[in-house]
Amino acid sequence: xxxxxxxxxxxxxxxGDGRLVYRGDYLVAVLVRLSDVQGGLAGRWFLEKGFGPLDxxxxxxxxxxxxxxxWLTARLADxxxxxxxx
Amino acid sequence: MASxxxxxxLRFLIAKLRSIAELxxxxxxxxxxxxxRVRSFAENTDIVRQGDRPGECxxxxxxxxxxxxxxxxxxxxxMSFHIPGDIPDLQSLHLPVMDxxxxxxxxxxxxxxPHLALNDLTRTYPEITVAFWRDxxxxxxxFREWLAGVGRRTAHQRIAHLICEVYVRMRSVGLAEKGGFPxxxxxxxxxxxxxxxxxxxxxxxxxxxxxxxxxxxGRFVVIQDWEQLKAAGDFEAGYLHLRMAEAA
Numbered sequence: 001x002x003x004x005x006x007x008x009x010x011x012x013x014x015x016g017d018g019r020l021v022y023r024g025d026y027l028v029a030v031l032v033r034l035s036d037v038q039g040g041l042a043g044r045w046f047l048e049k050g051f052g053p054l055d056x057x058x059x060x061x062x063x064x065x066x067x068x069x070x071w072l073t074a075r076l077a078d079x080x081x082x083x084x085x086x
Numbered sequence: 087m088a089s090x091x092x093x094x095x096l097r098f099l100i101a102k103l104r105s106i107a108e109l110x111x112x113x114x115x116x117x118x119x120x121x122x123r124v125r126s127f128a129e130n131t132d133i134v135r136q137g138d139r140p141g142e143c144x145x146x147x148x149x150x151x152x153x154x155x156x157x158x159x160x161x162x163x164x165m166s167f168h169i170p171g172d173i174p175d176l177q178s179l180h181l182p183v184m185d186x187x188x189x190x191x192x193x194x195x196x197x198x199x200p201h202l203a204l205n206d207l208t209r210t211y212p213e214i215t216v217a218f219w220r221d222x223x224x225x226x227x228x229f230r231e232w233l234a235g236v237g238r239r240t241a242h243q244r245i246a247h248l249i250c251e252v253y254v255r256m257r258s259v260g261l262a263e264k265g266g267f268p269x270x271x272x273x274x275x276x277x278x279x280x281x282x283x284x285x286x287x288x289x290x291x292x293x294x295x296x297x298x299x300x301x302x303x304g305r306f307v308v309i310q311d312w313e314q315l316k317a318a319g320d321f322e323a324g325y326l327h328l329r330m331a332e333a334a
Contacts, residue, residue, distance in 0.1 A: 013289040037292045038285060046285050058161055059283050 003028070003069055003076075012048055013037070019045075019065070023076060026085050029054050031068055034061070050075075052084035095124060095197050098259055099145050102171030105258040105328055106224060107217035116211050120204070122197035127190035133175075134188045140178045142198040146170050149194030150270045152279070155186050164279035166228065167191075167252060167271070171259045176218060179204055192270045224327045231325045236281045239320060244280040245290045246319030249300060251326070253309060258328050266308040294318070 003021055010018035014035040021029040030049040034041045045068050047059035053075050062068040096118050103109055103117070124147065127133055133151065134140055151168040165186060168174045174188050179201055208215040228251075235244050252269060256262035271279075273287040280287070294300050299315045301308045309315060316322075 013293070034285065038288050041285070041288075046283075057281065059285075061285065 003072060005031075005065060005069075010048060014046075018048070021072060023085070027051065028076065029072055031062075031065070095122065095147055096120070096145070098147065098171035099173070101259040103214075103217045103221070105330065107220045107329070108213070109217060110213055113211045113213045113217075116207055117214065120199050120207065122199045124195060124197050127194045127196065129190060129192050129194075132187055132189050133194070133196060134178070134184055136184050136187045138184045139182050140175060140184065140201075142200050143173050143176050143179060143204060144188070144196040144198055146172045146174065147195040147197055149190060149192045150268075151188060151190050151194055152271075152275070153186050153188055154278070162278045163281075164275060165232070166225075167279065169252070169256055169259065169261060173199075173221070176222060179218075191275060220327070227325045227327060241280075241282050241286045241290050242293065242318060243320050244282065245276065245287065246294060246299070246315055247321050248276070248280060248319075249294075249307060249309075250316055250319045250321035250323075253307075254323050254326060254328070258326075258330065265310075265312070266306055268305055269302075269307045270305040 001023055003023055005019045005021055008018045008020050008030075009016040010030060010032050012018070012032050014032050014037065017033040019031040020027055021031060028051050029047060031045045032048040034044050034046050036042045038044075041061055045062045045065060047054070047056070047062075047068070050056060050059065050072075054072060060071060062071065099117060100109070100114055109117075122145070127149075133144055136155065146168050147170055149170070151172075151174060153165045153168070153174055155163050155165065157163060166174070168188075175184065178184060208218065231247075231251075235247055239247065249269070253262055253267050256267045261267065273284045273291070276282070277284050277287045282290075291300075291302075294315070295302070297314070297318075299309075299311050299318060301310055
């Protein structure tokens with residue numbers, strides 16, 4: 001199932017630019033675009049919060065939203081026995 | 087007493103042990119007479135590896151080191167930072183197989199002291215045995231504090247707490263100056279020690295600077311407001327069990 005990226009503002013200490021990532025009706029992740037605070041990482045996308053199989057102790061940083069989508073899609077394939085959604 | 091100038095390699099060990107235990111002059115002389123060989127390590131190289139069976143203990147003379155374990159998917163957890171005067175693998179004296187690795191975070195110099203000599207020393211000088219025992223007990227106390235932090239403190243508290251801890255430990259062996267100290271670790275290494283992402287570490291360091299608690303020049307941290315920093319980190323130095331009460 002294709003992921004849907006919905007623009008939003010996130011109060012995480014960056015510029016605010018964020019995306020709510022939906023798989024069908026389910027919110028699966030929140031992405032945030034990194035600001036100048038992050039030096040060389042500025043402009044990249046951070047997995048601010050992942051739910052279910054996207055919950056990881058070391059959340060990744062992506063070059064762009066396409067790279068984020070590829071990673072999220074691969075991880076979401078791990079929905080073992082419908083544990084996280086029907 | 088031997089002059090520190092004539093025996094620079096072991097002066098931090100004496101300073102370290104004196105910061106946590108009483109050492110009679112005879113014990114200091116015996117420590118200074120320990121045999122050792124000095125080896126240098128480049129930044130980001132292992133000093134001792136998990137699974138090794140060391141025949142020596144490594145006394146840190148110069149530089150910054152850490153204990154760590156590698157977990158699944160290449161994830162690393164740093165479990166402690168070490169400064170000159172520390173013997174991070176002292177446990178190898180009685181636990182023959184290393185259950186973690188020890189790595190140089192900067193160019194680092196260490197004195198390797200044979201287990202044989204350390205065992206002889208501890209059999210002859212009970213005060214030294216007590217000092218080493220006390221050191222390992224304090225080690226355990228620091229781990230309890232870190233566990234509480236990783237489990238229950240916020241990102242802000244964890245980072246402020248770590249800065250306070252390293253500062254107080256450096257001061258106790260005379261390595262911190264004028265309210266500042268070298269903290270030669272990257273944001274990624276801070277994150278790996280505190281269970282935080284590099285992104286969160288950056289955010290918190292920015293906040294601490296903006297709130298006027300610290301400033302930094304390269305890898306040198308200046309404490310701008312000690313009381314506020316301690317409050318931000320929920321930091322009480324008691325768990326370090328230093329003989330001289332911390333007062334900055």
